[in-house]
Amino acid sequence: MGSGETFLETQNRVLKERELKIRNALEKLRRKRALLRAQRRKCEFPIVSVMGYTNSGKTTLIKALTGEAGLQPRDQLFATLDITAHAGYLPSHMAVIYVDTIGFLTDLPHNLVESFSATLEEVAYSDLIVHVRDITHPETILQKATVLSVLRNLNLPSHLLDSIVEVHNKVDLTERYKPTEENALAVSALHGYGLEELKQEIEKKILTATGKKILTVNINLEGPQLSWLYKEATVQEVEVMPEDGRARVKVIISSSAFGRYKNLFPNSEIFIS
Ligand SMILES: Nc1nc2c(ncn2[C@@H]2O[C@H](COP(=O)(O)OP(=O)(O)O)[C@@H](O)[C@H]2O)c(=O)[nH]1
Ligand SMILES: [Mg+2]
Known part of the structure; x- marks a missing residue:
């Protein structure tokens, strides 16, 4: 003490x-x-x-x-x-x-x-x-x-x-x-x-x-979609199909970006996982 x-x-x-x-x-x-x-x-x-x-x-x-x-x-x-x-x-x-x-x-x-x-x-x-x-x-x-x-x-x-x-x-x-x-x-x-x-x-x-989704979209490699997705979403995987000049792209995307994507590219094929 x-x-x-x-x-x-x-x-x-x-x-x-x-x-x-x-x-x-x-x-x-x-x-x-x-x-x-x-x-x-x-x-x-x-x-x-x-x-x-x-x-x-x-x-x-x-x-x-x-x-x-x-x-x-x-x-x-x-x-x-x-x-x-x-x-x-x-x-x-x-x-x-x-x-x-x-x-x-x-x-x-x-x-x-x-x-x-x-x-x-x-x-x-x-x-x-x-x-x-x-x-x-x-x-x-x-x-x-x-x-x-x-x-x-x-x-x-x-x-x-x-x-x-x-x-x-x-x-x-x-x-x-x-x-x-x-x-x-x-x-x-x-x-x-x-x-x-x-x-x-x-x-x-x-x-x-x-408010995000995971999607796979089928895109034309000659179009602007891929660079758009790189800018506006998170690209996870790109599977290129060389014979038809296309790719399947898996992305994590916000609802608002997804809305814009659909407006910009109305004819694209989208798979929601
Ligand atoms: N048997 C068993 N022991 C565990 C498990 N998870 C943690 N412990 C033990 O419990 C003690 C406390 O774990 P710790 O991760 O430091 O707990 P915290 O204080 O919540 O961070 C440690 O001795 C760990 O090894 C488990 O799934 N099984
Ligand atoms: Mg601890």
Whole structure:
């Protein structure tokens, strides 16, 4: 104890220091998020916020979805406060950014709950929320209720709340797990189980959220369509058929660009996948 400090004074000081450390970390996090948001506006990649309690497997899942070797799963408070973003590809090769959000903590000091929620407000700028649950946790049902109630209090756009992808993680630890919730996906982030289905679900919801479609169009290589598509949409694949001077082009295109395409090239053959 030293220098005449009582035990209570020491304890208070330690608590204050810990609180300050958490506050600083939260502030840093908030600034990082604002930066991410600005970057995202520039590059226009859809953003997927990965949420859930600490230890539910968020970092492991993002690692599995993006193949990032640098991501280290950890069971620690300060791993929780370190926010990161990683790019991953969906089945149609569309790139998305997964944001590893701050985890919900069972023992978050009461007076920090507000700062914590403020940090989560940035979730409003994402295109989709993935809610990761550790379905082997004894309080998994309570945890889900807490996450949903915090999300509801954030005044998020309703399409974000209505499109949440619920991941039931760690199913490798239970025998023949089957979610009772209709829209939940059973996954083992650690063993790579259920990830293809999850990616498909994320893609479907991202397309809806961003108002985009995936199309294959049959074009004449001598016409202006191909360069138009390169400019106005995201070209994914070009399959050239040399004998008839045509190509099949797979694109991700916004509804408005698609409307313009149909007006400009009324006779083109379009396949919607
Ligand atoms: N058995 C099992 N363990 C998992 C799974 N996903 C994550 N874990 C483990 O759970 C712990 C917490 O994972 P982490 O990704 O750091 O959780 P986060 O706090 O939500 O980011 C780590 O020890 C992971 O290895 C899973 O699908 N199955
Ligand atoms: Mg983590």
